[in-house]
Amino acid sequence: MFRTQVVGAAVLDDPENPARFLAAQRAYPETLRGMWEFPGGKADPEDATCQDALIRECAEELDVDLRLHQEIPGPHPQGWPLKDSAAMRVWTATVVDGELMLGHQYDGADHLELRWIPMEDAGQAARDLEWIPADRPIVEALLALYR
Numbered sequence: 001m002f003r004t005q006v007v008g009a010a011v012l013d014d015p016e017n018p019a020r021f022l023a024a025q026r027a028y029p030e031t032l033r034g035m036w037e038f039p040g041g042k043a044d045p046e047d048a049t050c051q052d053a054l055i056r057e058c059a060e061e062l063d064v065d066l067r068l069h070q071e072i073p074g075p076h077p078q079g080w081p082l083k084d085s086a087a088m089r090v091w092t093a094t095v096v097d098g099e100l101m102l103g104h105q106y107d108g109a110d111h112l113e114l115r116w117i118p119m120e121d122a123g124q125a126a127r128d129l130e131w132i133p134a135d136r137p138i139v140e141a142l143l144a145l146y147r
């Protein structure tokens, strides 16, 4: 049992045949600043489900409405283990309303940058990013889904 439930979105450019997915560069805390992650956050007690939490977090952080597709199942029912007794459930998703503020258009407080990452070349571009270490197996699982 993990104390903190985190949820994350692997936002795809196309739900069936994705060429790119979205990565977000964290702005805080200082220990994670500059590292890349899946947009999302902590599920709140007010969220009826993890899916609701993920849609809410992405509306708040990215100002877009997501449709969720499939879960990228982790090794545990609570998803993928992170640090500090937290685990993250991750879904693939697409944007159904709103515009992503890419690159330096992004002016929210949570991230330094949002970037589309190409999935071609066996995911080399994704692997080259400095991910939060706990996210690396999730990135591999995402790439494997569409290989």
Ligand SMILES: Nc1nc2c([nH]c(=O)n2[C@H]2C[C@H](O)[C@@H](COP(=O)(O)OP(=O)(O)OP(=O)(O)O)O2)c(=O)[nH]1
Residues within 6 Å of the ligand: 006, 007, 008, 036, 037, 038, 039, 040, 041, 042, 043, 082, 083, 086, 088, 132, 134, 135
């Ligand atoms: N959102 C997100 N958080 C991740 C990922 N990988 C990872 O280890 N984490 C960690 C970082 C944080 O300790 C925690 C999520 O917290 P958060 O700061 O994003 O959540 P939140 O928006 O609800 O934040 P807050 O209100 O508590 O500041 O999970 C990831 O891919 N996405």
